[in-house]
Amino acid sequence: MEKLNALKGFKDLLPGESEKWEWVASAVRKTFHAFGFSPIRTPILERTRLFTRSIGETTDIVEKEMYTFEDWDGKPVTLRPEGTASVVRAFLEHRHQILALPAKFYYQGPMFRHERPQAGRLRQFHQVGAEIIGEIDPEQDVELLSLLSYFFQRIGISDLTLEINSLGCTVCRPPYRAALQGYFGAQLDTLCEDCNRRFHQNPLRILDCKKESCKAITTDAPASANHLCQECDAHFKAVQEGLSSLKLPFVISKHLVRGLDYYTKTAFEMTTQNLGAQNAVAAGGRYDGLVEALGGASTPAIGFAMGMERLMQLLPESDIRYSALQLFIVPLGEAAHQHVFPVLYDLRRKNIRSEIGKSGAALKKQMKQADRLNAAFVLIVGEQEMEMGKAVLRNMKTKEQVEIELFNLLEGVIAQISP
RNA sequence: GUGAGUGUAGCUCAAUGGCAGAGCACUGGUUUGUGGAUCCAGUGGUUGAGGGUUCGAUUCCCUUCAUUCACCCCA
Incomplete structure (x- = not known):
């Protein structure tokens, strides 16, 4: 293929x-x-x-x-x-x-x-x-x-x-061009092949030739600023x-x-x-x-x-900081996922760059994904959290974790992660 | 358009005319609800493609393609 x-x-x-x-x-x-x-x-x-x-x-x-x-x-x-x-x-x-x-x-x-x-x-x-x-x-x-x-x-x-x-x-420019051609015309044998071509097409270009042999000649060539x-x-x-x-x-x-x-x-x-x-x-x-x-x-x-x-x-x-994730949501189990999925939409509408993990995946696996996405915070909602009515918010940098009431999840999270 | 260099694992590169390797990355594990580090194991290759020389080519030769650098030109 x-x-x-x-x-x-x-x-x-x-x-x-x-x-x-x-x-x-x-x-x-x-x-x-x-x-x-x-x-x-x-x-x-x-x-x-x-x-x-x-x-x-x-x-x-x-x-x-x-x-x-x-x-x-x-x-x-x-x-x-x-x-x-x-x-x-x-x-x-x-x-x-x-x-x-x-x-x-x-x-x-x-x-x-x-x-x-x-x-x-x-x-x-x-x-x-x-x-x-x-x-x-x-x-x-x-x-x-x-x-x-x-x-x-x-x-x-x-x-x-x-x-x-x-x-x-x-x-x-025309008289200057003529002056240049007068100067270079006498030295066409010494100038490189490219410069000989430039002599007819655009003599000004001879001035920025990179060959040392030509540079030696152009040093004393008439300068446009003097004409x-x-x-x-x-x-x-x-x-x-x-x-x-x-x-x-x-x-x-x-x-x-x-x-x-x-x-x-x-x-x-x-x-x-x-x-x-x-x-x-x-x-x-x-x-x-x-x-x-x-x-x-x-x-x-x-x-x-x-x-x-x-x-x-x-x-x-x-100097360049490219967009890291502000929040990664870790749902564990279907009930947690259903509770938290609408919150993801709410967060995004508040301009918070966020993603959600797969509820079936192990916590460890989801944490790893959060780390790869360079998430600043991770919100963990599992069976325990659902029972207690509190989610866990982890600051990935400091490793500090705080609890947030489930019934007021959006405001609670925003209050914690907004700088 | 001209000239030179380089093509080997996803990436960076070794190696040898005779079984194709390392590091990084990836996957899994390091006791079942906490990421990065360490350690262990594993997946991964038509050696860019085609042809030739050879008992045998990834290696040598030719062709071709890709890519890089320089010239030309230009930002």
Whole structure:
């Protein structure tokens, strides 16, 4: 019989781990809410054209990583490989409902890219992202970065580095690109095969090549931050000043580039040394041209996405307490079971996480089960208890036992186990 | 898409060209109404799959699949 395992690069999230995810999700909601962002949920399936137009026709994502297929009516559709394009699409589609600019959205959900799985990289992976649409002010960049920085602090992940750079805009990027090609053009023989390919496709990417031989060349390559137009230069400086005014540490990384075509001006990454090759936990940047490219009026915007899987790996184990049971009921014999089964329902309606054992099973066996479920308390109701009209409540940690009147079981139990 | 590593019990891993092992986990017991610890016993395997070499392959070779890591790319 064929085993029907999950697809390569697709993972199940089981209890223990899934509770960690919910804990992070709840920290996301609280933090992003405080920073003025509202949740947005967009479809996972979109027209293919949305992504080819926004991410860039010649990027690897679009060329060979998207889950694209024909819908039943023949329309090309794609499982979203990232979140920004959908958010901008939704923004444009419902523009009339959005009263104030900038619009500030956050989202969390699965993304799909057909890559070879690796540490911190799956085919279905999960991102949390935030977007600010409709404001060019560098203070927005700073606000977004402060959110990012604070969020990691809040969930207890330290030793991250905020790296920033400016990629320029439609005015200054073309001449910078030309300057880069001028510099690298003279050294194509020394650059690796990949870099020779990048030279034509996207010369900026040569800057973050990992080969030592290429790094030696890129060290002295022209930096985009030195080729900014007046506007971009002022913007970049304002971002740095803003970060400093909030005492947020950052480093300027002159070789930081972005993979997606739509980025302009500010680009940034939160990086770690603890994740192997996948060192970027969150990344993003300004994309002032994207809204227009997707058919809207010229509208500046900035956003980021962080990888949940990578984030989870950085989270210390001990910080997470997954749901233990508050009460385990041990009925011994059918009469006890009948008396206590309705109480289980009552307890649950009072938000007390509780379970009941099988009345036919031996006390010892039920105690063991209670222990496995990590129950804080055990309520024992057997023949003796039924006769005396009192149940026994055992604190599993202290081993203390108290008696509770059967006629008032629910209130008695709640009084004892509520913190 | 490219390269390298690894596939043996539910899990983590040993071993040997000649009867497949340990620890953990699981089940039961340690006097019949009190969990975790100790001790004792037990269940559990087509050694990923297919083929080849061999008297004999889990071991050597080939193919394939799975998985991990790295490159590419990216969060």
